[in-house]
Amino acid sequence: MIEAQGEVFDLGYKHYDGPREGRMRARKAIWINGVRTALGIGRGWGSKVLPGLLFVAVMLPALVISLVASQVGLLAQGLPGHAGYYQMVSTLLIIFSAIIAPELLCPDRRDGVISLYLVRPLTTTDYLVGRWSAFLSVTLALVYLGQTVLFIGFVLAADEPGNYILDNWLNVPRFLLAGLVVAIFTTTIPLAVSSFTNRRAYAAAFVIGLFIISVPITGVLTICENSHGTQQGGLGSESGQCKPLTGKAAKWFALLNVGGVPIHVNDMIFPEENTSEFANLVDELPDVVPVAWYLLLTAGPGFVLWWRYRRIRI
Template sequence: MAVEQSKQATATPTGDQSRIHNIGYRAYDGPRLGRSYATRSLYSQTLRGSYGLGRSVKSKVLPMLLFVVMCVPAAIMVAVAVFTKMHDLPVPYTRYLIMMQAVISLYVAAQAPQAVSRDLRFKTVPLYFSRPIEIADYVRAKYAALASALFILTGVPLLVLYVGALLAKMDFAHQTKGFAEGLASVALLSLLFAGIGLVIAAVTPRRGFGIAAVIAVLTISYGAVSTLQAIAHFHGNDGVIPWIGLFSPITMINGVQSAFLGAPSTYPGGVGPSHAQGAVFVLVILGLIAAAYGLLIRRYKKVGL
């Protein structure tokens, strides 16, 4: 009997038990800044993160150290040029990038996974696409941020060289022309390396795997191409040396420099591509940049669901 009365009491509520509690939340009635603001914010956040700004001290160590390593040789060259009253810089602006390519590759390997791997690992990518940002906005922001970070990394040492050359009272027109050629090389290299690094890093959410894969692609390809070019030069097949350069990012950049920017070729025997071959190099680089952007769009269409 007691059980039946308990069931009846449970099944028959005495009245409406619902309550509305005011816990202090207020509706947002400010301006809606939209997609462009969200994209710019994502760009600036990624760019700052590429140098550890806004993050822990530990995250700042490697990018800042690599930035210093990039600038120190330029500062030393400037000091030598000023005190010895040289009439030209020890290293041309375009040659400086090739000389420091190992540092650039290490920076890409470290920062490309930082830009995209954490979003993949913690599955926060769909949150970006909920509103108002879209897949293309996300990819453009990440790509532009890493390319900008690389442009800063490689462009500032050239600026140090240029300012030092002017302080040493070297020929203004000649130095300005060389500096402009160096900046053109920097822009092309930044876009190419950023695209390659982001495509590789976006494949895996594991940052360690991304770092190892980027280093392998950038350094092993350069070593393999340099070896094949040396073998071709040893056997007298100099005609194929420029074409072999198409299979490594850094040798492609050097091929464009030697074909159009008056830079000395680093290929064995100084054999650089002709203007026609250089045009092929430019088309291949632009094609790789476009392909990297397309692959990133395709990748995030899957992970953004």
């Protein structure tokens, strides 16, 4: 007699009797999917190029500054610190956000996937918070990683690392807070713009254009007249020699440089002085003004984003 060796499996439909975690699991899924989308995980190689380049671009200044500090010492003139690092990478972050952030919202509307999300245990607000926090997490991870490398580099470059940590430990909460200020700003504006179009390219072009065009506009409105009666751009002028053509209004016009908005707030967080002309002009304003301007330029687009999705029709 031949002994049976096979086994019969029932491949019929089986009802799911495992755990159901409801709305909280749905929110987590939206967040995880947003992080994966921003980093290009689970997608083609093309989607991974830009996040990869940005990672290199953000890490490179931190590594270079650390190496220079180890060679010439921490007190070398012109060596950027934690505040200077944010000034260097904020432009990169803006470009990254402008290109990648629309990827988290535009395809869902263009492909109609949003209609599948909103019939599940998930509200519009859950969806938006999930996407927003996913992109914020990626941006934060990038800037914190760079700052951590920089801090470790400074510690290793110091003659007495223990003393450096004791003297400079406050830089850690400072760069954490300042990173949050930069990341919230560079996350909210591109996402708000993305709510107006299904085309990623349009959203990216608009955001990059907004940041680029605000620099010359601010430059013209804060243009200086030097002692020889000739004009020179506000940007890059030496501190103390600038007599803006727009007079006392120039310090208000200096706020129009969109890319500088989070940097003005960060200038209050870090003890180092920012010597750029726009920063000098904004310094003449009461501290509450740049903070309120920052809050307006983050809360405003945040509200617009929410309002656009409240009106969405499927």
